[in-house]
Amino acid sequence: MGIILFDDQFRANLLPLAFTRPISEFRVGILTISEKWKRYLNSEISYLTEAYLQEKYPLFIGSDNLFINSAFCPDQGLLSAIAGLKEGEALVSDTILIALRLNELGAKQFNLDSLSAYQKIEYLLPFVRIAFPENIFSFNGLEIKKDFDLITKGRISASLSSTNTILGDQIFVEEGVEAECSTFNTKLGPIYLGKDSVIMEGCHVRGPFALCESAILKMGAKIYGMTTIGPHSKAGGEINNSVIFANSAKGHEGYLGNSVLGEWCNIGADSNNSNMKNNYAEVRLWDYSSESFRRTGLQFCGLIMADHAKCAINTMFNTGTVVGVSANLFGSGFPRNFVPDFSWGGNQGFEIYSLMKMFETAKKVSIRRNIEFNEVEQKILTHIFELTEKHRRF
Numbered sequence: 001m002g003i004i005l006f007d008d009q010f011r012a013n014l015l016p017l018a019f020t021r022p023i024s025e026f027r028v029g030i031l032t033i034s035e036k037w038k039r040y041l042n043s044e045i046s047y048l049t050e051a052y053l054q055e056k057y058p059l060f061i062g063s064d065n066l067f068i069n070s071a072f073c074p075d076q077g078l079l080s081a082i083a084g085l086k087e088g089e090a091l092v093s094d095t096i097l098i099a100l101r102l103n104e105l106g107a108k109q110f111n112l113d114s115l116s117a118y119q120k121i122e123y124l125l126p127f128v129r130i131a132f133p134e135n136i137f138s139f140n141g142l143e144i145k146k147d148f149d150l151i152t153k154g155r156i157s158a159s160l161s162s163t164n165t166i167l168g169d170q171i172f173v174e175e176g177v178e179a180e181c182s183t184f185n186t187k188l189g190p191i192y193l194g195k196d197s198v199i200m201e202g203c204h205v206r207g208p209f210a211l212c213e214s215a216i217l218k219m220g221a222k223i224y225g226m227t228t229i230g231p232h233s234k235a236g237g238e239i240n241n242s243v244i245f246a247n248s249a250k251g252h253e254g255y256l257g258n259s260v261l262g263e264w265c266n267i268g269a270d271s272n273n274s275n276m277k278n279n280y281a282e283v284r285l286w287d288y289s290s291e292s293f294r295r296t297g298l299q300f301c302g303l304i305m306a307d308h309a310k311c312a313i314n315t316m317f318n319t320g321t322v323v324g325v326s327a328n329l330f331g332s333g334f335p336r337n338f339v340p341d342f343s344w345g346g347n348q349g350f351e352i353y354s355l356m357k358m359f360e361t362a363k364k365v366s367i368r369r370n371i372e373f374n375e376v377e378q379k380i381l382t383h384i385f386e387l388t389e390k391h392r393r394f
Contacts, residue, residue: 002062016306024070029143141226273317275302286338340391
């Protein structure tokens, strides 16, 4: 059976993080959404997403196909309902399509606007759906716990050095982990330490927490629960209820709370974000689909930073700041609450960050991770640059 994770009509609500990836490539918990489905279904997957992303994230259609909404995180209830679908049946929640089973011809003709053609089955159990960027950190603690059980079931953890202090017993250590003179408190949730990850001396970690493969915690880091540090990323300072995707760096002192950083981001030393307004009011976030600030319903909401964005030392982010793809921030004062994609500057003003200069930087950064910044990546970023031009009218 072909397993196809599709982005639906609500994808625009997840910009700017969704500019550079299908929604199923968001990391929530320990795993990305696509990695979760692969494990639950014990199958490879393919993607149905925006045309400009399909070369990097290809689509494969077979004789029998299961379409699954990429914004949904799997659980046993959802898995059972999807597994029971017959050809032509659609699992829905109100007007939202969760899953659909189609033959080869039906799959090639699949269209979100033609739901009336399928036999609908209403899904009534609770579910986790990533509908807005802030859902990533809001659901992260729950998803760490689910992923921890999924990954560690029936396995035996490696051991940590006796120089560390462990409170509770919900810790799993993969092979190659290095950790010395640090504390791990699992009483409020599990702690997962991925393969070849490093915890330098003097770190204090509270669960639920995930340090993914080859990620690094710098000396003296203070990590509160519901936090994930993605593969090959570096983290330091004070972090609370935040998700850092792969290959990013927040390696110095400074606070990051209730936030999401995409891939290839870099946070300068002593940079901080506010995650609560002084008047305790509801936080609003920039919404690309409405081109206005949207109410989140949250009192705590910090920074949403898209791929390849960077900030210099001592940057101060206001509560509910959205930073677009490849934005580069520096200078004194608070930058605006929405920093357009491919912007260069700060509180004193912005100019356009040209594609050629951005490509030069991206190539240098990629080399540091032994990854090629190839033509496919350049075409994706070029398309995003053109898509977001209307926001860069400085």
